[in-house]
Amino acid sequence: NLCTYSPLQSKPNPILPTLHTHGRTHTHTNTQWDMANHHEQEISHAYDDSEYEEEEEEGEDEEEEEEEKSSGDCKTMKGTCGGGRRGGGWFMGRVLDPRAPWVQxxxxxxxxxxxxxxxVDPLFFYALSISDNCMCLFVDGWFAITVTVFRCMTDALHVWNMWLQFKMSKRSYAVVVARGEDNGSGRLHDMSARTVALRYLKAKKGFFFDLFVILPLPQVVLWVAIPSLLEKGSTTFVMTVLLIVFLFQYLPKIYHSVCHLRRMQNLSGYIFGTVWWGIALNLIAYFVASHAVGxxxxxxxxxxxxxxxKEQCIGTKGCGLRTLACKEPFYYGTTSFVRDGARLAWGENKAARSACLGSDANFAYGAYKWTVQLVANESRLEKILFPIFxxxxxxxxxxxxxxxxxWLEVIFIIIVLTTGLLLVTMLIGNIKVFLHATTSKKQAMQLKMRNVEWWMRRRHLPQGFRQRVRNYERQRWAAMRGVDECEMIRNLPEGLRRDIKYHLCLDLVRQVPLFQHMDNLVLENICDRVxxxxxxxGETITREGDPVQRMLFIVRGHLQSSQVLRDGVKSCCMLGPGNFSGDELLSWCxxxxxxxxxxxxxxxxxxLETTEAFGLESEDVKYVTQHFRYTFVNEKVKRSARYYSPGWRTWAAVAIQLAWRRYKHRLTLTSLSFIRPRRPLSRCSSFGEDRLRLYTALLTSPKPNQDDFDF
Known part of the structure; x- marks a missing residue:
């Protein structure tokens, strides 16, 4: 019996409380909605995996459906932390999701x-060397141990990756739902641990391919085969065996790395996420290729x-082929005396030394002429760096x-030249693409500036206007680096766009005192529209008397708000971060x-300086106020709007100043009342004129409409 799952139906949760009303039982559960929401969230990411699945399943065998089903086992989908889902096998553990962050x-x-x-693999070649004293072939023991340890460490990490592949599904549940393979049953026939492990075992590029690239073939050749061949005197055959075994495993290893690289690109669309990492990977690949060729x-x-x-030894009396191999195949830096007369005589053969190991060797080395100074060199660093060069x-x-x-030398040179041609072409092409990705926006900006300069010259704009245009373009480039943020966010899905804008704008919108008393629903809609x-x-944003197009919420910088009273007199105030303008739209809406x-x-x-602000257009203000009118009726919101409104602040400042002056004037009159004048005050008429002037200033100050904030 299989437990089925449908996003529209769910069984009551026995743990949740049950209410009995009029003989009926009602179970309060949110399972239906939770599972439906989870279902929709999984579907939203499904289409990102389609390309990856086509590449990943290419060349693989068809999956086998699960044959054995436990009678009492119900396999349902349950999300787990860490990007995994529980499978059926206790030994394999849970099934890992390849989209999990830690997996990536x-x-x-x-x-x-x-x-x-x-x-590491080409380093095994440098373990072979020729003794300068005895002119015999040996293996550098300490260097061989070091390279073997490094190889075992990388193989251990490969084994760990193989263990993860046993538990890693090739696709998440979202792909199954998007492709209609779920059939509404909720059974993940390809999500059990046993099925995932079997699929990895049967895949062509699965377990056996991963196992092949970590087989210790170079170690076996170096520590087992080479000593045996040296004891037999087969010195030239040693290099042939080592080279064949190396190529037999190294070429599939390159293909294995390329397959892993393509899997990463198909899964997430990128590898490290930055252009410079792409350039670095191409340079690393070129460097590794040079190292392998060297x-x-x-x-x-x-x-x-x-x-x-060997040719010199054949022409020398008393020299056997065993003499060309050192008595001890592995050399660990210890000094030992040679008692064999044949080896001593061979080591003192100056003709063979000058012909094969001398700087002016007359032997036909061909392309390997520079290796003469390396084969008998005791410096390991020089032996590695010079071939890389x-x-x-x-x-x-x-x-x-x-x-x-x-023929072997000719084939080697042909392969090297062909490989070099391909690698250089790919390297230059990839780096050109990466550099174009980094400089394309800058080049587009330069092209735009040339077009703007041509247009300004054609229209004979004054130098002041030209400089203002240049300053604006430079500041916009410095702020966004040529990225059209609005266009980028506009092309995203609605839910993702809303969440991103909410994340980017919420903290800044909350800095506006007018929005501090609003709930999250209103703030979400405001963030979605700012x-x-x-x-x-020095830019004039709005002129007095022009229609108000938008509300501005200042984030950084300062503005000067000025109002003309009468006879050319202006009333000015400064707006900084947290202030806003365009509050006329609130009363209008x-x-x-x-x-x-x-x-x-x-x-x-x-x-007054470079200013960054959020703009809420009049249509957006109208939308927010109409749909969330209850919020703006709140007394706290009305008080905040009046307190931070530039018009109300200006009128309040004028009213307070006039009140203070009237108070000071009354104090002056009170002090003068204790003095009996000898004659009537000559300035009595001026007191009335001053009071009339004060009332005139109060009445002519730009007092806001009393009904503007009486919502």
């Missing part, structure tokens, strides 16, 4: 591990030197190498009956 982080780390493994060049150079010594030079300059007629605006210094004509601005706004 591990994939990035494992990509670097693969690059490290590709760098190591092969070094190994073939040792083989050519061993071949030269040769590989970089050869791949970058496409050779100019002198070659002999040896637009980020930038104004340069909330007045009944509604008037379509926009209200006139009561002040002129001029920027």
């Amino acid at each position: 982080e591990w994939n990035r780390v494992f990509l670097l591990v693969c690059a490290t493994g590709l760098f 190591a092969c060049w070094y190994l073939l150079g040792i083989q050519r030197a061993a071949k030269c010594l 040769w590989g970089l030079m050869t791949l970058s300059t496409f050779g100019n190498l002198e070659s002999t007629t040896d 637009k980020s605006l930038i104004f340069t210094k 909330l007045r009944r009956p509604f008037v379509e004509r926009l209200p006139p601005s009561s002040s002129t706004l001029v920027t």
